[in-house]
Amino acid sequence: MQSGITPRDKDYNQWYLDVIQAAKLADHSPVKGCMVIRPNGYALWENIQQILDSMFKDTGHVNAYFPLLIPESFMKKEAEHVEGFAPECAVVTHGGGSRLEEPLYIRPTSETIIWSMYKKWISSHRDLPILINQWANVVRWEMRTRLFLRTTEFLWQEGHTAHATEEEAEAETRQMLQVYRRLAEDYLAIPVIEGLKSEKEKFAGAVRTYCIEAMMQDHRALQAGTSHNLGQNFAKAFDVTFQDESGQRQLVWATSWGVSTRLIGAVIMTHSDDRGLVLPPRIAATKVVVVPIPGKKTDPSAINSEAQKLSQELELGRSVIVDDRPNLSPGRKYHHWENRGIPIRIELGPRDLENNQAVIVRRDTGEKSFVPRAELKAKVIDVLEDIQKNLFERAKAMREEFTFNVDDQASFIEKLNQPGGFLNAHWCGETECELRIQNETKATIRCIPLDAKEEKGKCPFCGKDSRQRVVFSKAY
Numbered sequence: 064m065q066s067g068i069t070p071r072d073k074d075y076n077q078w079y080l081d082v083i084q085a086a087k088l089a090d091h092s093p094v095k096g097c098m099v100i101r102p103n104g105y106a107l108w109e110n111i112q113q114i115l116d117s118m119f120k121d122t123g124h125v126n127a128y129f130p131l132l133i134p135e136s137f138m139k140k141e142a143e144h145v146e147g148f149a150p151e152c153a154v155v156t157h158g159g160g161s162r163l164e165e166p167l168y169i170r171p172t173s174e175t176i177i178w179s180m181y182k183k184w185i186s187s188h189r190d191l192p193i194l195i196n197q198w199a200n201v202v203r204w205e206m207r208t209r210l211f212l213r214t215t216e217f218l219w220q221e222g223h224t225a226h227a228t229e230e231e232a233e234a235e236t237r238q239m240l241q242v243y244r245r246l247a248e249d250y251l252a253i254p255v256i257e258g259l260k261s262e263k264e265k266f267a268g269a270v271r272t273y274c275i276e277a278m279m280q281d282h283r284a285l286q287a288g289t290s291h292n293l294g295q296n297f298a299k300a301f302d303v304t305f306q307d308e309s310g311q312r313q314l315v316w317a318t319s320w321g322v323s324t325r326l327i328g329a330v331i332m333t334h335s336d337d338r339g340l341v342l343p344p345r346i347a348a349t350k351v352v353v354v355p356i357p358g359k360k361t362d363p364s365a366i367n368s369e370a371q372k373l374s375q376e377l378e379l380g381r382s383v384i385v386d387d388r389p390n391l392s393p394g395r396k397y398h399h400w401e402n403r404g405i406p407i408r409i410e411l412g413p414r415d416l417e418n419n420q421a422v423i424v425r426r427d428t429g430e431k432s433f434v435p436r437a438e439l440k441a442k443v444i445d446v447l448e449d450i451q452k453n454l455f456e457r458a459k460a461m462r463e464e465f466t467f468n469v470d471d472q473a474s475f476i477e478k479l480n481q482p483g484g485f486l487n488a489h490w491c492g493e494t495e496c497e498l499r500i501q502n503e504t505k506a507t508i509r510c511i512p513l514d515a516k517e518e519k520g521k522c523p524f525c526g527k528d529s530r531q532r533v534v535f536s537k538a539y
């Protein structure tokens with residue numbers, strides 16, 4: 064059956080958009096660059112939110128909400144921050160029919176408004192730490208947009224913490240990077256590399272930015288989450304101090320960290336195939352669809368009620384649905400659910416009823432198996448786990464296949480262009496050289512891996528000494 068989805072090897076970008084459309088995840092909005100998240104897409108975000116929110120609370124964080132609008136003067140208080148963000152900000156100049164005395168920025172991120180409040184809330188070491196997270200939308204005026212991956216408005220969470228010591232802030236930054244790694248690997252089945260951003264790539268206003276980086280099926284990199292150690296930059300800008308135990312006034316240490324609806328784009332691009340969306344079971348709202356197949360001679364209502372009974376036996380609650388729509392062939396139903404990435408399809412026909420069995424079909428491999436009814440519940444649990452594992456292993460194998468050590472400019476450029484992937488290359492550590500590499504090749508430093516070994520070498524572009532390899536790639 065024609066899937067209506069452009070094959071990946073024909074046009075990867077069109078494939079991505081076709082998968083989103085076929086699975087009804089999102090739609091383009093009347094405002095260019097914005098996105099409408101449809102119920103199937105929003106269900107994925109809700110699951111990501113639940114998983115993360117629980118991990119945040121387990122690590123001592125609480126949720127709060129700060130306003131969408133930020134006074135212009137706040138944005139301008141931290142020099143690097145405003146320089147980094149001002150060009151992509153939307154600014155409100157009118158309200159209530161008249162020109163505002165001070166323009167208001169629609170938040171591109173909330174450090175400034177939050178630190179203006181922390182000034183009010185922090186005076187003693189007893190007020191620290193503050194471990195706040197916010198679930199919100201932000202706006203960054205993007206010129207080139209792509210559903211989920213880069214949109215003018217997107218949904219995210221942003222954590223903003225305040226600490227008494229530098230060590231505590233650094234430990235928090237690293238802890239949240241681990242939370243993001245667990246989300247990506249254990250739930251989204253996306254293997255990631257943990258690393259540090261270069262000076263050029265770090266967050267505007269941060270001392271250091273840690274990140275997790277993933278490889279998509281077209282071998283490009285995608286930044287999946289970031290965690291920033293902000294040092295005392297925002298405490299200085301907003302004059303936030305506390306009295307320590309010895310009565311001295313000290314500046315507060317800060318972190319911020321975030322992941323966004325971009326993760327849904329990462330899930331699509333990592334796992335899906337030419338038949339549509341493929342979802343890791345742990346974030347799929349519907350994990351199993353049961354399709355009753357009425358025989359020519361049998362009464363459809365009998366097999367439909369048997370399918371309902373079977374779905375109850377699985378004891379998976381709302382994660383199981385029965386597709387007993389009349390006047391739709393089984394083939395069309397299979398196609399419909401394949402497009403939507405439902406991990407398991409169970410087929411139930413008259414012969415299966417006779418033999419007291421059902422057919423399980425896996426979305427990831429297409430593999431079919433006949434399972435006795437008595438074993439079905441246990442088998443479904445096993446297969447869901449196995450799909451989750453297989454998707455992760457498959458993505459990891461692909462990343463390994465397309466990760467190359469390169470030592471000279473010619474092989475750097477050759478591998479980058481065909482087949483593309485992650486290039487482990489030496490780098491001199493200079494921003495000027497990094498910029499030159501980006502201009503000449505379109506590759507950026509994705510990260511300086513945390514587990515990189517010390518290794519003497521030469522930067523392939525300028526020939527200067529290097530102490531370790533970093534990861535270069537073309538990126539989303």
Ligand SMILES: [Zn+2]
Pocket residue numbers: 490491492493496497522523524525526527
């Ligand atoms: Zn260099």
